[in-house]
Amino acid sequence: MPNDLPIRKIIHVDMDAFYASVEQMDNPELKGKPLAVGGGGKRGVISAASYEARQFGVKSAMSGNLAIKLCPELIFVKPNFERYTKISKQIRKIFHDYTDLVEPLSLDEAYLDVTKNKKGNPSASLIAKEIRQRIFDEVGLTASAGISINKFVAKIASDYNKPNGQKTVNPEDVLEFLEQLDIRKFYGIGKVTAEKMYQKGIFTGKDLKAKSADYLEAHFGKSGKSYYYIVRGIHNSEVKPHRTRKSLAAERTFYENLTSEVFMIKKLEHIAKEVAKRLSKSKVAGKTVTLKIKYSDFTLQTRSRTLPYYVSDKDIILDAAKNLLYQDTLKESVRLLGISISNLNTQSIYAKASMDKESVSVQLKFEF
Known part of the structure; x- marks a missing residue:
């Protein structure tokens, strides 16, 4: 590893089945039972599943209809995001007792940089253990951590x-750890990319590491270069306490599939209004409008247009979404529509440090 590349002590804390665990904590009669948050009704989609439900194959983003087929005893609970947000704030307060370098990814997970911490504890592993114990004692939930x-x-x-x-x-185990991983375990490599890698004989981190940077870039585009570095333990992204929002969106799943564009426009009016409301609340505007369309066969399509100016007005967003809707023929009836605004006026440009492709190793002496 280049001498100027920093070695940090990073903890990733991830709550265990957060939404479902909160519901089971608040409702003791639900403990030990297969539970799904969301997903109720004919067109519902599951937000989270308890571990008891996961044993049957139930998981987030799955339709409620499929989930009940997999687990006939499944209990559906309506989401209570106000409650989840309140508990998330309790947990983050615990994090800040150890470091101010906390980067939340969502309500239930965050990165912590404890290289220099408020407790003066040189062991990131012991800090993670202490944090998890405090979450259990003070909040009543369990959490997992990676260090x-x-x-x-x-x-x-x-x-x-x-x-x-x-x-x-x-540090001395990073390369071996990454080499033995199935590439599906690599954060950022999705199902489609994994299948493409399998077709090229790339099944593990070791297989990925055997490929040159030029090969990976040629077959996987810009992401190929990042794959070259991460499999070598190089990922120099800092923990950012104030993450820059990259996009803002709203979407709706419909009780009945929509076949008429007239009805879709009416739905888009409500969605555009919600997006404008969220933009106003966040005090941001954006240039790129993206229309998300999910068809009755669950295939997904996105259509985007970048405007020459920043927008946050509902009517302008709606006009752009309507143009995107009429841009091409719809191939099936539609079960979901969404609008997102990206290329926001809060984004900054960060310089990327160049790395030597030939000289890569991992520093060994570092107390964890």
Whole structure:
């Protein structure tokens, strides 16, 4: 690893089945039972599933209809985001007792940089253990954690001993840890990319590491270069306490599939109004409008247009979304529509440090 590349002590804390666990904590009669948050009704989509439900194959983003087929005893609970947000703030307060370098990813997970921490504790592993114990004692929920030299490895590690566990990947173990991983475990490599890698004989981190940067860039575009570095333990992204919002969106799933564009426009009016409301609340505007269309066969399509100026007005957003809707023929009836605004006026440009492709290793002496 280049001498100027910092080695950090990063913890990724991930709450265990957060929404479902909150519901089971608040309603003791639900403990030990297969539970899904959301997903109720004919067109419902699941937001979270308890571990009891996951044993049957139920998972988030799954339709309620499919989930009930997999688990006939499944209990559906309406989401209570106000409650989840309140508990999330309690948990983040615990994080800040150890470091101000806290980067929330969502209500239920965050990165912590404890290289220099408020407790003066040199062991990131012991800090993670203490944080998890405090969350259990003070909030009543369990959390899992991953500890390593950067955000990428820490996030992968946090999934290893779930639920209610943690895993530390020491600096001297990073390369071996990444080499033995199935590439599906690599954060940022989705199902489609994984299948493409399988077709090219790339099944593990070791297979990925055997490919040159030029090869990966040629076959996987700009992402190929990042794959080259991450499999070598190089991921120099800092923990950012104030993350820059990159997009803002709203979407709706419909009780009945829509076949008429007239009805779709009416739905888009409500969605555009919600997006404008969220833009106003966040005091931002954006240039790129994206229309999301999910068809009755669950295939997904997005259509985007970048305007020459920043927008936050509902009517302008709606006009752009309507133009995108009429841009091409719809191939099926539609079950979901969404509008997102990106290219926001809050984004900054960060310089990317160049790295030597030939000289890559991992520093060994670092107390975890």
